[in-house]
Amino acid sequence: MLNEKNILHKCRLFIIGASGHGKVIEALARESACYSKITILDDNEELKHIGKVPGGKEYALEFRDCADVIVGIGNAAIRKKIIEYYEEKQINVTSLTHPFSWVASDVRIDNGTVIMAGAVVQPGCTLGKGVIVNTSSSIDHDCKIGNYCHISVGSHIAGTVCIGDNTWIGAGATVSNNITICNDVMIGAGAVVVKDIMEPGTYVGVPAKKIG
Ligand SMILES: CC(C)(COP(=O)(O)OP(=O)(O)OC[C@H]1O[C@@H](n2cnc3c(N)ncnc32)[C@H](O)[C@@H]1OP(=O)(O)O)[C@@H](O)C(=O)NCCC(=O)NCCS
Known part of the structure; x- marks a missing residue:
């Protein structure tokens, strides 16, 4: 619960949400230098073709033991739903x-x-x-x-x-x-x-x- 958690991250971070808020979180995560690899995921199928987004939120499930996730979506109801999804799947939802x-x-x-x-x-x-x-x-x-x-x-x-x-x-x-x-x-x-x-x-x- 304490913010000192920032220094205890695992090596990989998934940011869920490729729009403006996700972009700001990506910049934050890179600046914090806590992760060796940062990947943006988005459930919007069209974004996968850009190349930068390898998949939707389920993509992170394969990395359950070695990755954190953070939800970069401004809409509170969607943010809540996705955080609850990962909690249920027992993937660490971090804070930054x-x-x-x-x-x-x-x-x-x-x-x-x-x-x-x-x-x-x-x-x-x-x-x-x-x-x-x-x-x-x-x-x-x-x-x-x-x-x-x-x-x-x-x-x-x-x-x-x-x-x-x-x-x-x-x-x-x-x-x-x-x-x-x-x-x-x-x-x-x-x-x-x-x-x-x-x-x-x-x-x-x-x-x-x-x-x-
Ligand atoms: C308050 C808010 C949600 C209202 O949005 P809305 O429900 O779509 O309302 P409308 O734009 O139709 O405006 C309704 C009335 O409220 C007024 N109004 C809207 N936002 C206002 C504000 N922030 N301050 C004063 N009056 C405001 C409008 O002028 C309008 O008045 P009128 O009926 O006399 O013409 C929106 O204007 C707002 O302030 N959003 C915050 C956005 C923000 O801070 N983003 C931050 C991202 S980090």
């Missing part, structure tokens, strides 16, 4: 932290979570399974971020915030300190959350208000 991010030593990070370049995660935080802490975002002290959340590029979560599962904080949004946000919430780009959000839905603006 970019060397140019800063994560306090006591932060607890669950499997399948990625922390991108320029991100900061302060002491006392817990990051659930399959979380994306995206480029140049920050999560301040004692926050709890639920499973499959996405803290988008340039967004800022102040101290002691609790965010439920499958919640997406949009690019450049801010969540004020001591706020609770429930499961299945979409916070629009640039929004500022100043009150607890206890009902799933989409919230935008300053201060953030529900639109759907």
Whole structure:
């Protein structure tokens, strides 16, 4: 669970998802220099013809004993489904932290979570399974971020915030300190959350208000 796991990887990494998010994870994995071989997989048959993608997610099963996998898909429901697929097949779903991010030593990070370049995660935080802490975002002290959340590029979560599962904080949004946000919430780009959000839905603006 601790981020020191990054130094204990096996030699081979499979990244599931060949689109934009997968590309960023590939760059992260290469920069971290933890793996001797990195392969991108995608269930989209058309991508196999490009040559770079040898197969879909089942391709990694052959390498069960000598490889880690990470899911590079932005959609939370698909990310969850694929992480669960590999857990069931008993392949290690790893977490990755970019060397140019800063994560306090006591932060607890669950499997399948990625922390991108320029991100900061302060002491006392817990990051659930399959979380994306995206480029140049920050999560301040004692926050709890639920499973499959996405803290988008340039967004800022102040101290002691609790965010439920499958919640997406949009690019450049801010969540004020001591706020609770429930499961299945979409916070629009640039929004500022100043009150607890206890009902799933989409919230935008300053201060953030529900639109759907
Ligand atoms: C909030 C969001 C999900 C809404 O998307 P949507 O459901 O397709 O909604 P629409 O684009 O139809 O917009 C609905 C209304 O909300 C407004 N709106 C949408 N996003 C808004 C935002 N971020 N801030 C303020 N208003 C917003 C629109 O202007 C529109 O207003 P109108 O009805 O007066 O014309 C989307 O706009 C958004 O912010 N996505 C975040 C993307 C992001 O951060 N990506 C990061 C990748 S790392």
